[in-house]
Amino acid sequence: MSDVTTPPAVLRLDAVSKSFGSNRAVRGVSLSIQPGQVIGLIGENGAGKSTLLKILSGNYRHDEGTIAVNGREVQFRGPADALRAGIGVVHQEQSLFTNLTIAENIEVNTPIGRGGVNRLGLYNWRRLYADAAQALDLIGSHLNPKTRVSDLSFVDRQMVEIARAIRVSAASHTTPLVILDEPTAILERTETAILEREISKLRDIGSVIFVSHRLDEVMRICDRVVVMRDGELIADRSVDDVTEEELFRLMVGRETHAAVRNRRSIEPATKPVISIQDLTRAGSYTDVSIDAYPGRVLAILGTSGSGREAVARAIFGAEGFDSGSVSIAGYSGRPSIKKAVALGVGYVPAERKTEGMVGEMPADQNITLTHPGSAAIGPFELPRRRLSLARLWFEKLDIRPREPEHMLQDFSGGNQQKVVLAKWLNSSDLKALVLDHPLRGLDPGAAETVNAQIRSVCDDGTAIILIPDTIDEALDIADDIVVMRDGRISGVFDLGHDNPATLDLLERML
Ligand SMILES: Nc1ncnc2c1ncn2[C@@H]1O[C@H](COP(=O)(O)OP(=O)(O)OP(=O)(O)O)[C@@H](O)[C@H]1O
Numbered sequence: 001m002s003d004v005t006t007p008p009a010v011l012r013l014d015a016v017s018k019s020f021g022s023n024r025a026v027r028g029v030s031l032s033i034q035p036g037q038v039i040g041l042i043g044e045n046g047a048g049k050s051t052l053l054k055i056l057s058g059n060y061r062h063d064e065g066t067i068a069v070n071g072r073e074v075q076f077r078g079p080a081d082a083l084r085a086g087i088g089v090v091h092q093e094q095s096l097f098t099n100l101t102i103a104e105n106i107e108v109n110t111p112i113g114r115g116g117v118n119r120l121g122l123y124n125w126r127r128l129y130a131d132a133a134q135a136l137d138l139i140g141s142h143l144n145p146k147t148r149v150s151d152l153s154f155v156d157r158q159m160v161e162i163a164r165a166i167r168v169s170a171a172s173h174t175t176p177l178v179i180l181d182e183p184t185a186i187l188e189r190t191e192t193a194i195l196e197r198e199i200s201k202l203r204d205i206g207s208v209i210f211v212s213h214r215l216d217e218v219m220r221i222c223d224r225v226v227v228m229r230d231g232e233l234i235a236d237r238s239v240d241d242v243t244e245e246e247l248f249r250l251m252v253g254r255e256t257h258a259a260v261r262n263r264r265s266i267e268p269a270t271k272p273v274i275s276i277q278d279l280t281r282a283g284s285y286t287d288v289s290i291d292a293y294p295g296r297v298l299a300i301l302g303t304s305g306s307g308r309e310a311v312a313r314a315i316f317g318a319e320g321f322d323s324g325s326v327s328i329a330g331y332s333g334r335p336s337i338k339k340a341v342a343l344g345v346g347y348v349p350a351e352r353k354t355e356g357m358v359g360e361m362p363a364d365q366n367i368t369l370t371h372p373g374s375a376a377i378g379p380f381e382l383p384r385r386r387l388s389l390a391r392l393w394f395e396k397l398d399i400r401p402r403e404p405e406h407m408l409q410d411f412s413g414g415n416q417q418k419v420v421l422a423k424w425l426n427s428s429d430l431k432a433l434v435l436d437h438p439l440r441g442l443d444p445g446a447a448e449t450v451n452a453q454i455r456s457v458c459d460d461g462t463a464i465i466l467i468p469d470t471i472d473e474a475l476d477i478a479d480d481i482v483v484m485r486d487g488r489i490s491g492v493f494d495l496g497h498d499n500p501a502t503l504d505l506l507e508r509m510l
């Protein structure tokens with residue numbers, strides 16, 4: 001055998017396991033990664049991906065098994081140990097300090113000792129900026145290290161996270177292993193293309209583990225795909241030997257039922273629930289008019305500069321506008337958030353970590369938070385009713401594990417997402433529901449389940465205004481599509497009559 005010439009694996013896992021109480025989140029995972037390889041890690045929500053990565057980043061200790069880096073067995077006592085071994089992780093939630101500069105963020109975790117800090121504990125700014133610039137340069141980014149992170153776009157923030165992840169290993173002269181936990185979930189497709197290119201560049205300096213629920217993206221970026229299910233690693237394939245359909249089946253354990261939808265050619269109810277006329281906000285959107293009808297899903301397509309998110313926020317009263325009008329169920333004026341809720345409008349924000357959930361509260365309480373009435377008589381809470389209501393939604397949305405009394409922060413990213421959605425879907429008197437990227441972070445099977453529930457709430461007479469991740473998502477579920485470009489409406493389609501091609505929609509977006 002020519003094994004003598006094969007370099008040791010950058011990373012090798014043997015039968016690694018980790019439990020939370022009786023929940024075996026990671027079970028006997030074995031895996032090895034060669035230098036220059038980009039590995040895709042996929043699996044359903046709750047399959048154990050983030051837990052495995054948190055073991056590799058030193059955030060969790062594994063219960064069983066061994067981990068070797070560059071041929072040597074390691075025992076990480078904390079994140080600093082993993083960094084020193086050359087493992088840099090970009091976690092599922094962005095973790096930058098937005099009030100600090102790029103350079104400060106990149107250098108802050110550098111455990112190499114001094115980094116940009118001198119013996120008196122003071123910053124050596126020149127050195128700090130130079131080191132940060134070098135790290136950015138390594139990944140081909142030309143961001144100015146002095147820029148404050150709060151001024152950056154999502155994609156640039158992600159680049160800073162990656163630079164920070166490789167900075168340490170570069171400094172410690174090891175081959176870096178960069179681990180990215182769903183880095184593209186929050187990105188628009190156009191931004192994703194940039195990140196994809198940067199990830200391919202990482203091949204030249206180290207290896208990458210990349211988690212994503214977008215199977216097409218995994219097929220494009222990665223050399224190998226490993227699939228986790230219920231904590232186990234159940235498949236390890238070269239991308240050349242596998243198809244997207246096969247990956248779906250391996251992840252979810254069934255065929256996709258994303259059948260062609262039965263388009264209902266119902267005529268719109270005579271009166272819209274929400275009607276906005278010539279809405280304008282300087283620098284954001286101009287003369288936008290949209291009508292949303294009960295029992296119909298209206299999707300707004302557009303890139304990140306289109307202004308569609310800002311329009312959605314204006315409807316919910318979360319952001320002002322300069323001119324034009326918003327009317328909701330007969331009320332006309334400038335709604336505050338409180339007013340919008342009172343009128344029966346719900347809003348699921350895209351920034352769920354900061355706006356949508358309370359991590360240190362049990363899941364069932366999160367679900368009844370917006371509409372406590374459903375689990376109370378007057379001021380008296382009814383914990384048992386709350387729990388049974390939560391159980392119902394755990395079934396409907398297939399939230400796992402079925403433990404509504406657990407703290408929300410202990411659920412996997414995708415299951416937290418479902419709880420936040422349940423919070424809004426759990427209302428009997430919703431007139432309209434604005435959903436900003438509802439499928440973000442959901443695995444493809446979970447996305448189907450959630451879409452079915454959105455559809456059912458809509459069929460009960462709620463108007464849905466949807467900001468989807470993709471054109472396909474809009475075509476899947478919407479009755480009406482409005483396309484926005486540079487703050488203006490560039491296309492309106494009634495899918496009961498029109499049959500726009502994906503390319504046509506895309507052209508109106510770009
Ligand atoms: N801190 C924790 N305490 C208790 N249980 C946890 C904790 N973190 C994760 N779990 C459980 O471990 C299992 C695996 O979760 P993990 O976050 O690894 O999933 P995932 O594959 O990353 O899912 P997603 O795609 O939704 O992010 C889940 O059942 C989850 O509820």
Ligand SMILES: [Mg+2]
Pocket residue numbers: 049050051092181412413414
């Ligand atoms: Mg996760």
